[in-house]
Amino acid sequence: MPDATIEKIVLIGAGNVGTHLALRFKAQGLVPLQVFSRKITKARKLGKAIGTAYCNQLESIIPDASIYILAIHDGAIGELAQKLSQYIHEKALVVHTSGATPSTVIKKHFKNYGVFYPLQTFSINRKANFNEIPICIDAPRVALRKKLEQLGKILGPKVQRVSDKERAILHVAAVFVNNFTNQFYTIADTILTKENITFELLKPLIQETARKIEKDKPEDMQTGPAIRGDQATIARHLEYLEKFPEYKKLYALVSKSIIKEHS
Amino acid sequence: MPDATIEKIVLIGAGNVGTHLALRFKAQGLVPLQVFSRKITKARKLGKAIGTAYCNQLESIIPDASIYILAIHDGAIGELAQKLSQYIHEKALVVHTSGATPSTVIKKHFKNYGVFYPLQTFSINRKANFNEIPICIDAPRVALRKKLEQLGKILGPKVQRVSDKERAILHVAAVFVNNFTNQFYTIADTILTKENITFELLKPLIQETARKIEKDKPEDMQTGPAIRGDQATIARHLEYLEKFPEYKKLYALVSKSIIKEHS
Structure with missing residues (x-):
């Protein structure tokens, strides 16, 4: 069972990566509190698929979850983090799932930031094998990294710290x-x-x-x-x-x- | 059981392709009459592996087999076919296993020529799965093609006629x-x-x-x-x-x- 500090996650993004993460979390017994997508049809579809709340407005996002996972396009991460900072509590841990984007684009808006990057090519209609997929995590402090490691281990065994430069x-x-x-x-x-x-x-x-x-x-x-x-x-x-x-x-x-x- | 017209095969070449063909023929119950390699150590190793005769001199090659398979370097096929024509009977069916070489390099020396090309990358220390591998065959006459198709089917189910141009x-x-x-x-x-x-x-x-x-x-x-x-x-x-x-x-x-x- 996941501990209390990671049990409240919100998933931002319902594309390939977001969907596969949501399905795997659900299958492993950790249902995200809420999923968000700008497109309400996508938000609804994923929310219903894993039996959880969904929304397409940032102001509707649960403000006091413990971890927010941004599974969105590289180019949108910085801007979304900035907007998100108006709606959720400032101590939230906010991470993105991108291979190409430095973690520092979130740092400007949240002091608890990090990366949660599953190194795989995902397709909507193919099952992902999380027992094999490396989950590359990083964050600026030990406590945050521990949290992300715990979160990653819920998905699969291959969790590894990878710095921004290495990633x-x-x-x-x-x-x-x-x-x-x-x-x-x-x-x-x-x-x-x-x-x-x-x-x-x-x-x-x-x-x-x-x-x-x-x-x-x-x-x-x-x-x-x-x-x-x-x-x-x-x-x-x-x-x-x-x-x-x-x-x-x-x-x-x-x-x-x-x-x-x-x- | 293979019919009489294809049961006498000689394998020229004991590299990656030659070895995998030999092992598969043996496993399927059709042991080549003889294997040839210029290097006696390689000829001996493969001959012993499949329990058959081996040699490293062209003059020692059995002259009256029905099919000779040349599993050798592209650049050596023409010359070897020419030399072989001095030692074996002129009606032999002589084929090569190359993807890159036209069948016509053999035509100059044998009227019964053809191609027997397993489309796969072979490594000595990896098992080949002949149930999947396409065997691309061709020959100038129906009777020869039938023979090669029969021979291919001994290796696996995926035998297909592929012309020189297509290959x-x-x-x-x-x-x-x-x-x-x-x-x-x-x-x-x-x-x-x-x-x-x-x-x-x-x-x-x-x-x-x-x-x-x-x-x-x-x-x-x-x-x-x-x-x-x-x-x-x-x-x-x-x-x-x-x-x-x-x-x-x-x-x-x-x-x-x-x-x-x-x-």
Whole structure:
């Protein structure tokens, strides 16, 4: 059972992250006191899903909860924290869930601020596995960090302190392994669709590529024409990619990067 | 039980692909008559592993098998087929396992030629799941294709005819989803290692990124600063990447590609 200092949480935001946090908290027996979204339909949907109060007006937010979790767009965090400071008690612990935003955007408005960042890509229609997901927490004082650690442990076992600086770097790395990797899946799909070849053929390869680095260093798993120095194949591929000039540029640059990394 | 026309196979090459094919054939009850590798240690190791004959001299290759599978480097296929034609009977069906090489490099030396390409990334110390792996086959005549289809079905259910042209395109797409994706894992690992942050934190994200496209189109799964048009985050990331100029170039180019794909 969560202790009294963390049992009263309010969730601001009902998007991907907010929804997954709410569902997991509820499943683990800690129902947020209230959920907020600017869009009343989203607030209502999430409130009903976890059986709790909801609102879409800041003045309706419960003013004396212990922790407020801002699961909203990076660009909106600072402004919302500022507005929130007019409605809730000044000693509240206010945290955001963003990988890219420094915790200090909240500091201007609340002395008890922090970060509560689940490092995962969330989709509304996919179940999240909180037993695996790292929850990156930070706050300026030990007592606050302890609170956030306790809160994180309710979601799953992998709670870790990560500083603003470390989190910013992690976020860059996450862009490479998630956003950019997904763009390469998209490029493959675009090419194959245009050529009437089914993308299904690549799915086992995609899964195995990801699974391989669970135990081995990605560097040691590199294969293909670039690392083999197979210029004939690279030349054939670049020639084919003449019809996709932008993909050709990417092909050349990433191949160069592979060759350099392993030289 | 395989029929008589495909039961006599010789496997040329004892690398990743050759080894996995040999082990799977053996497990499915079709032990190759012989395995060949230029390196006697590799030939012996694989021969003993599947309990069959092995050699490292072309003149020792069994001359009257029905199918010869060349699981060797792309660049070596043509030359080996030429040499092989001096030692084995001219009606043998000779195929290679390469994604990047046209079947015609064998055609010059054998009228019964073809391709037997398992579309997967193989590692010596990882078990391959042949129930998932597409086996891409082709040959110039129906009877040969039937033989290769039968042979493929011994390995697993996903046997499909793929022409030289289609296979070349598939191979380009495979480079994007495997080689290039793995390079981005490597880049993330390199950055984090340099900053004393553990790469472990990214592993659940990597797995989920791959799993997401099992059911959904990768295009619809795109997230991150580029697709959101979040210039502030992109600028911060580029600034951080000043210390990795090559990664910075990649970051800018892939971000541009994401923006273009979704505009």
